[in-house]
Each structure stands twice: as C-alpha cells, then as structure tokens.
Amino acid sequence: MLLVTLNRxxxxxxxxxxxxxxxxxxxxxxxxxxxxxxxxxGAGRGFCAGADLRESRTGDVAxxxxxxxxxxxxxxxxxxxKPVIAAVNGAAAGAGLSxxxxxxxxxxxxxxxxxxAFSAIGLVPDxxxxxxxxxxxGEAAAMVWLASGRRLSAGDALSRGAVDELAEDPVARARxxxxxxxxxxxxxxxxxxxxxxxxxxPGLLADLDREVDLQQLAAADPQRAAAxxxxxxxxxxxxAAGGEK
Numbered sequence: 001m002l003l004v005t006l007n008r009x010x011x012x013x014x015x016x017x018x019x020x021x022x023x024x025x026x027x028x029x030x031x032x033x034x035x036x037x038x039x040x041x042g043a044g045r046g047f048c049a050g051a052d053l054r055e056s057r058t059g060d061v062a063x064x065x066x067x068x069x070x071x072x073x074x075x076x077x078x079x080x081x082k083p084v085i086a087a088v089n090g091a092a093a094g095a096g097l098s099x100x101x102x103x104x105x106x107x108x109x110x111x112x113x114x115x116x117a118f119s120a121i122g123l124v125p126d127x128x129x130x131x132x133x134x135x136x137x138g139e140a141a142a143m144v145w146l147a148s149g150r151r152l153s154a155g156d157a158l159s160r161g162a163v164d165e166l167a168e169d170p171v172a173r174a175r176x177x178x179x180x181x182x183x184x185x186x187x188x189x190x191x192x193x194x195x196x197x198x199x200x201x202p203g204l205l206a207d208l209d210r211e212v213d214l215q216q217l218a219a220a221d222p223q224r225a226a227a228x229x230x231x232x233x234x235x236x237x238x239x240a241a242g243g244e245k
Contacts, residue, residue, distance in 0.1 A: 001035070001036055001037045001038070001039065001175065001178055001179060001182065002030050002035045002037070002038045002039070003038075003039050003041070003171070003175075004023075004026055004030070004038060004039070004040045004041075005040075005041055005042065005043050006019070006040075006041070006042045006043060006047070006048055007043045008043070009042075009043040009044025009045070009046070010044075011049065011052060011054075012042075012044070012045070012046035012048070012049035012090075012091065013042040013043060013044070013046050013047065013048045013049060013096070014048070014049040014050060014051065014052035014053075014054075014096075015048060015049075015050060015051050015052060015070070015095055015096065016052045016055050017055065017069050020069045020070055020072075020073050021069065021072075021073075023073040023076075023077070024072045024073045024076050027073065027076035027077050027079070027080060028076060030080055030082075031076075031079070031080055031081075035082065036082060036083075036179075036182040037082055037083040037084070037085070037178035037179060037181065037182040038080060038082065038083070038084045038085070038178070039084075039085050039086075039087055039171065039174045039175055039178050040084070040085070040086050040087065040099055040103065041086075041087035041088075041089050041170070041171050041174070042089055042090060044090075045089075045090045045091075046089075046090040046091045046092075047086075047088045047089055047090050047091060047092040047096060047099070047100070047112065048092055048093070048095075048096025048099055049091065049093050049094070049096060050093040050094020050095045050096045050097075050115075050117055051065075051070070051094055051095045053121070065126075065215075066126055066127070066208075066211065066212050066215065067212060070095055070098070070126065070127040071127065071128070071208050073098070073127075074098045074102060074127050074128040074132075074204075074208070075128075075204075075205075075208075077098070077099070077102045078102045078128075078132075078197060078201075078204065079197070081187075081189075081190030081191070081193050081194055082182065082189065082190055082193075083104055083105075083177070083178045083181035083182050083189060084102075084103045084104050084178075085103055085104060085105050085106075085107060085174040085175075085177050085178045085181075086099055086100050086103035086105070086106045086107070086174070087107050087170040087171040087173070087174035088100055088106060088107065088108040088109065088112045088114075088154075088163065088170060089109050089112065089170050089171065090109065090111065090112055090113075091112065091113050091114075091115055092112070092113070092114050092115065093114075093115035093116075093117040094115070094116070094117040094118055094127075094129075095126065095127040095129065097114065097116065097125075097127075097129045097132075097133065098127040098128050098129050098132060100114065100162075100163075101129065101132035101133045101135070101136050101162075102128065102132050104181070104193070105164050105174075105177055105181075106136075106162070106163040106164050107163070107164065107165055107166075107167050107170045107173045107174045107177065108154045108157060108158070108163040108165075108166050108167070108170055109154065109166070109167065109168070109170045110154050110155075110166050110168070111154065112154045112157070112163075112170075113151050113152060113153055113154065113157075114151065114152040114157050114162055114163075115149075115151045115152075116129075116145060116146040116148070116149055116150070117149065118146065118149070119146070119147055119148070119149040120149050120227065121224065121227050122218055122219075122221060122223055122224030122225075122227040123215060123218045123219065123224065124211060124214045124215055124218050125146045125211070126211045126212075126215055127211075128204055128207060128208055128211075129146070130142065130143075130146060130207060130211065131203060131204045131207040131208075132204075133145070133146060133162075135200065136161065136162060137160060137161050137162050138161070141160060145160075154166055
C-alpha cells in the first residue's frame, strides 16, 4: 500500500505548482501493479489548503493555473484502478477538495473541516471539484454548498454524505479500509472502478474544459481582485502582480 503525505505543514499543505506536478507524477507511479492501494493524507494539522495563493505566478488562470497544473493531477488521480482512500486529518479547502472527492472513500478526523474556498476569492470551483463533489454529495446539494463557501465540520460532512466515516486516527482507519478493498480477488475492484469511470470520465473532461472558461470570467470581475487581496493579506503576504488562482 502506498501512503502519500502532502508535506508542506507550514503552509497547511497548500498546493504549490511544484507540488501539483509532483502529485501527477506520484499518481503515475501509483498506477504500477505492485501498488495495491493508495492512502492520501496531510502532514501536520491540515489536509490540504488548496492552491497556494502566496506563490508568484506569471501565466494566466487557463494555462498555468488549471490546464497545465491542477487538471492533470485530477485526471491521473481518478484514473487509478485500485482503492484510493482520503484520510482527511484536518482542513481541506479549495483545490484540495479534489483529493477528498476524487478518492473512493473518505475517512475524516473529528476536527477536520471541508472549506469550499473558491467563492471567497471570487472564483468558481476548479480542479474538477464541482464534478467530483456532485458525484459524492448529489449535484443540487454540492452546487449550493460550493457556491455558498460555507465550511462543513466533520460531523456536518458525515451527515451530508461528504465523508464516509469519522475516526480518531483517520490514517490508520484509511489503511484498514484500503487493505480490505485491496483484498478483493483478481482485478475485480479495479475493473469495477473502470466501469463506473467509463461513464463518468466524459462528464469530468467536459467540466474541466468548462471550468477554464468560467474561471476566466470570474477572474476578470473587478470584485475578484479585491477578494483575493484580502485573503492573501490575511495569510501574511502581498498578492503577486498578475498572479491568478
């Protein structure tokens, strides 16, 4: 079993460009036959704070921010034909929710929370989060939640079907679930997962294209820059000129 730990605890494991690319490479390695299952968690107090807003970027939201950075990770992640369990040890926000909802099952700590941070900075959900959350929670519930930006406590997430169970030690419990699912004989688990994703993947691909167009519209709105600047100021850094996401 492969344990993948996001390891930027000082930044609540926010997704830098380098980390997003490394995740894409990690999922490629995880596809090897000798990896029976995957558990994903975060180092320290957080699971994943989403895109690192303090990082300086020169490209636009469509090319650098989504198509070349975040979307490849999402596509490789959901393509893994083996059990993938998210051990949500703390806050999961923004693009980090792709790791939560793209997993086959979600085990959360009692102190975990899910934060759809996109609307707080004037953006729409990206990295496949809208599609993936809709599959797990139901489209109507996911749409209202993501657009509202309302945080879900672990208990609320459990009652709304956003996570499957709570555990005192989510990593240990995720390992148990992963190994149990990996014990299914032969290729039955992976091929069953392929069957479901054969139907779902065209919808995800269409959403990934659509989110680029919608994100460009959202990023161009005058209120978006002020919202992003306020969030970055709270993080203790000045917004990068011309940066996106």
